[in-house]
Amino acid sequence: MASRLTALALLTPLLAGCDSLWRWTAQPFRLSCSLGGDPPTLFRIVPRLQQVQVLDHKSGAMTQTITTNAPPPELGGGIIDDSEVTITPRRITWENSMYRPQFERETNTIDLTSLTYTSGWQLRVDGGPEVREGKRTGRCRRIEGQA
Numbered sequence: 759m760a761s762r763l764t765a766l767a768l769l770t771p772l773l774a775g776c777d778s779l780w781r782w783t784a785q786p787f788r789l790s791c792s793l794g795g796d797p798p799t800l801f802r803i804v805p806r807l808q809q810v811q812v813l814d815h816k817s818g819a820m821t822q823t824i825t826t827n828a829p830p831p832e833l834g835g836g837i838i839d840d841s842e843v844t845i846t847p848r849r850i851t852w853e854n855s856m857y858r859p860q861f862e863r864e865t866n867t868i869d870l871t872s873l874t875y876t877s878g879w880q881l882r883v884d885g886g887p888e889v890r891e892g893k894r895t896g897r898c899r900r901i902e903g904q905a
Contacts, residue, residue: 784805784806785805786802786803786804786805787802787803787900787901788800788801788802788803788813788900788901788903789801789803789868789873789898789899789900789901790898790899790901791868791875791896791897791898791899792875792896792897792898793875793877793894793895793896794894794895794896796896797815798815799812799815800812800813800814800815800818800901801813801868802820803845803850804845805845807825808825808826808843808844808845809823809824809825809843810823810824810825810843810845810850810852811823811824812824824841824843824852824854825841825843826841826842826843827839827840827841828840828842839854839855839856839857840854840855841853841854841855847870848869848870848871849867849868849869849870850866850867850868850870851865851866851867851868852865852866853865853866860881860882860883860884861880861881861882862879862880862881862882863879863880864877864878864879865877865878865879866878868898873897873898873899873900874895874896874897874898875895875896875897875898876893876894876895876896877893877894877895877896878891878892878893878894879891879892879893
């Protein structure tokens with residue numbers, strides 16, 4: 759019994775510092791992010807579900823949910839849009855691939871340490887080998903309160 763109490767006493771200070779990390783990585787939280795001069799986008803991050811939700815800035819209502827959607831391989835590429843979301847304690851990334859009739863890919867990354875936001879895109883021109891690319895960067899800020 760004494761060894762359990764000693765272990766608990768030693769672990770308590772270590773775990774106390776993890777509270778904010780746990781709060782930002784396990785519980786839903788909100789970020790307001792903008793790219794360049796664009797108006798900010800409000801995101802609700804749900805780590806347990808690996809979801810990024812886009813919220814209306816005024817009402818807070820959810821307008822879009824981004825989650826991993828990988829169509830079965832038997833459907834083949836180009837039939838259904840693909841998306842992948844990965845949320846870790848340090849980074850949030852989501853990628854959307856669309857086939858309309860050309861191939862488009864959009865990649866977004868939010869670094870939770872520096873709160874930098876990067877968005878990039880690729881567009882295959884006329885189904886050929888030429889690919890156009892673009893990248894923009896911005897900043898995020900955490901929104902305190904209810905997520």
